[in-house]
Amino acid sequence: MKEYIKKYVMLRKHNASVAWKKAKRSKMCYAFLAPYAILFGLFVILPVISSIFFSFTYYNILESPRFIGLDNYISLLLEDDIFLIGIKNTLMIAVITGPLGYIMSFLFAWLINELPRWVRSVAVVVFYAPSIAGNCYVIFSVFFRGDAYGYVNAFLMELGIIDAPVLWFINPDYMLPICMLVILWMSLGTGFLSFVAGLQGVDRAQFEAGYMDGIKNRWQELWYITLPNMKPMLMFGAVMSITQAFGVCDVTMALCGYPSTDYAARTVVTHLFDYGYSRFEMGYASAIATILFLVMILCNKAIQSLLRRLGS
Amino acid sequence: MVTKMSKKRKEVEIKTHKRLIKRRKPNRSVWGDIFLYLYLLFVAGVMVFPIVYAVSSALKPLDELFMFPPKIFPQNPTLDNFSDLFVTMGKSWVTFSRYLFNTVFITAVGTAGHLIIASMAAFVLAKYDFPGGKTFFRLVTVAMMFSGYVTAIPNYLIINAFGWIDSYWAIIIPAFASPMGLFLMKQFMEGLPTSLIEAAKIDGASEWKVFASIVMPNVKPAWMTLIIFSVQALWNNKAATFIYSEERKTLVYALQQIQSGGIARTGQGAAVLVVVMIVPILIFVFSESQILETMASSGLKD
Numbered sequence: 069m070k071e072y073i074k075k076y077v078m079l080r081k082h083n084a085s086v087a088w089k090k091a092k093r094s095k096m097c098y099a100f101l102a103p104y105a106i107l108f109g110l111f112v113i114l115p116v117i118s119s120i121f122f123s124f125t126y127y128n129i130l131e132s133p134r135f136i137g138l139d140n141y142i143s144l145l146l147e148d149d150i151f152l153i154g155i156k157n158t159l160m161i162a163v164i165t166g167p168l169g170y171i172m173s174f175l176f177a178w179l180i181n182e183l184p185r186w187v188r189s190v191a192v193v194v195f196y197a198p199s200i201a202g203n204c205y206v207i208f209s210v211f212f213r214g215d216a217y218g219y220v221n222a223f224l225m226e227l228g229i230i231d232a233p234v235l236w237f238i239n240p241d242y243m244l245p246i247c248m249l250v251i252l253w254m255s256l257g258t259g260f261l262s263f264v265a266g267l268q269g270v271d272r273a274q275f276e277a278g279y280m281d282g283i284k285n286r287w288q289e290l291w292y293i294t295l296p297n298m299k300p301m302l303m304f305g306a307v308m309s310i311t312q313a314f315g316v317c318d319v320t321m322a323l324c325g326y327p328s329t330d331y332a333a334r335t336v337v338t339h340l341f342d343y344g345y346s347r348f349e350m351g352y353a354s355a356i357a358t359i360l361f362l363v364m365i366l367c368n369k370a371i372q373s374l375l376r377r378l379g380s
Numbered sequence: 381m382v383t384k385m386s387k388k389r390k391e392v393e394i395k396t397h398k399r400l401i402k403r404r405k406p407n408r409s410v411w412g413d414i415f416l417y418l419y420l421l422f423v424a425g426v427m428v429f430p431i432v433y434a435v436s437s438a439l440k441p442l443d444e445l446f447m448f449p450p451k452i453f454p455q456n457p458t459l460d461n462f463s464d465l466f467v468t469m470g471k472s473w474v475t476f477s478r479y480l481f482n483t484v485f486i487t488a489v490g491t492a493g494h495l496i497i498a499s500m501a502a503f504v505l506a507k508y509d510f511p512g513g514k515t516f517f518r519l520v521t522v523a524m525m526f527s528g529y530v531t532a533i534p535n536y537l538i539i540n541a542f543g544w545i546d547s548y549w550a551i552i553i554p555a556f557a558s559p560m561g562l563f564l565m566k567q568f569m570e571g572l573p574t575s576l577i578e579a580a581k582i583d584g585a586s587e588w589k590v591f592a593s594i595v596m597p598n599v600k601p602a603w604m605t606l607i608i609f610s611v612q613a614l615w616n617n618k619a620a621t622f623i624y625s626e627e628r629k630t631l632v633y634a635l636q637q638i639q640s641g642g643i644a645r646t647g648q649g650a651a652v653l654v655v656v657m658i659v660p661i662l663i664f665v666f667s668e669s670q671i672l673e674t675m676a677s678s679g680l681k682d
Binding site: 087088090091094096097098100101103104105107108110111112113114115116118119122129176179180182183189191192193194195196197198200201202203204205206207208210211217219253256258261262264265266268269285286299300301303304307308310311312314315317337340341344345350353354357360361364365368372 | 408409412413416417419420423424427428430431433434437446450497498500501503504505508510511512513516519520521522523524525526527528529530531532533534535536537538553554556557559560562587591609612615616621632636639649650653656657660661664665668669671672673674675676678679680681
């Protein structure tokens with residue numbers, strides 16, 4: 069047993085010295101990496117670590133942080149009803165708009181790929197534009213205005229489906245569905261671009277080979293040739309859509325107000341802003357951020373291991 | 381006899397196969413194509429409608445804005461809303477040009493710095509094998525998996541510790557370290573032939589020289605992509621939590637203040653939407669092919 073440990077330590081030492089020699093020889097690599105690495109450490113890694121640290125403290129910026137153990141988490145999960153509403157809303161938005169937006173991104177990228185070249189580049193702009201159009205989504209508040217002059221209300225009353233105008237952004241029953249609609253409208257983002265580009269890169273010879281092997285229609289082609297080829301892009305797109313789906317707050321805050329009626333449109337991020345920037349309870353806000361962080365990472369890992377199995 | 385027949389049939393079959401393969405898309409039915417075009421046309425209409433509506437509202441005179449039933453296109457298009465917008469902006473004690481300068485400064489410096497710093501890091505991560513490199517890149521891909529909101533609060537504390545609150549640097553410096561740009565640049569640089577770099581080295585070029593005059597000119601498509609993602613993020617940055625002084629606020633912030641001015645400013649509000657969205661969309665239109673070229677290498681490998 070001792071022998072083994074000795075050998076193991078020796079091996080480790082050897083590896084470390086080899087790595088050290090390599091590192092010494094590649095000083096220039098570190099010099100190139102340093103500016104980015106320092107900033108990345110300062111503004112990405114350090115915040116995550118300090119957020120985990122602050123989540124165990126009571127901290128209001130004025131006084132120095134006081135260690136209070138798991139109290140923040142306990143009151144978040146057991147006492148804070150509004151946080152539970154936020155979690156429920158965020159999960160609902162993520163579970164519905166995440167996968168739907170992802171499928172839409174792929175579906176439209178795939179369909180657009182069938183178009184001739186110049187039509188394709190116009191179509192890409194049309195489909196991608198909503199996600200980069202700034203805060204253009206506030207135009208939906210005109211469509212869904214609460215009085216009888218709102219277009220959707222007027223249209224539905226004309227058809228006799230409703231007889232009084234619906235307060236779309238004040239009635240809790242309608243808030244979330246409409247926000248989801250708007251989020252879906254904006255969901256063809258970076259992942260979509262990645263799909264479009266990836267589809268153009270699939271080797272044409274493979275389709276011809278597939279045809280010789282008896283692939284009859286576009287659905288079979290999609291399943292047996294296109295999807296397996298697109299695996300890396302599918303992974304990338306999944307990361308993008310999960311990140312987006314859990315970070316929802318701009319749309320709900322702009323359309324339903326902040327705070328919204330009965331907190332019906334509250335999401336985890338809105339709650340985070342409420343405690344961080346309005347009440348300056350940084351410890352509590354950090355606990356919210358930590359939970360969100362863990363959920364996002366876990367979800368990403370789960371989806372990735374699922375996608376890895378695709379086509380194998 | 382029979383074998384002869386079947387041989388002949390096979391020949392014919394092979395011929396038709398070959399003819400079919402010569403068509404660009406062997407597995408497509410005509411009806412499928414027609415249906416596809418109609419469907420895409422419909423969806424594209426739905427996608428583009430809110431944007432078209434925003435643009436046309438910005439061009440409508442006041443009486444048409446409140447017309448019922450509404451018309452999608454303006455009858456007497458005018459640019460009044462835009463000139464009104466300038467008048468309103470002119471009334472505030474911080475001038476329009478100042479807001480514009482703030483946004484342009486933040487966007488330009490943030491994007492340029494991000495491009496240089498991220499490209500330098502991407503270059504060594506893509507082309508050299510050194511201890512810690514792979515681990516660092518894995519960290520960057522993990523960082524793409526959570527949105528910036530998670531780090532918003534501690535970021536505020538860190539920027540506060542540097543004394544950058546209420547200055548442009550509070551927005552600019554963190555933008556340098558965006559993980560997305562590094563990721564895309566590194567993936568794209570991996571496609572660059574290593575022989576190119578080795579040849580330059582044999583000719584006696586230093587690493588910096590290789591980077592600046594061999595690698596960077598060859599990854600121009602990736603530049604455009606980094607630029608558009610960075611501009612998009614910075615142009616739309618309201619910076620409301622980091623900058624308090626009115627004279628350092630961004631254009632988007634000022635414009636959205638006008639937008640929230642109630643029903644009398646409906647027309648100006650629509651003009652604001654157009655001003656805000658036009659820049660990122662135009663940049664995308666002009667650099668689409670280069671961006672797609674970059675995104676082709678964006679895949680996440682295991």
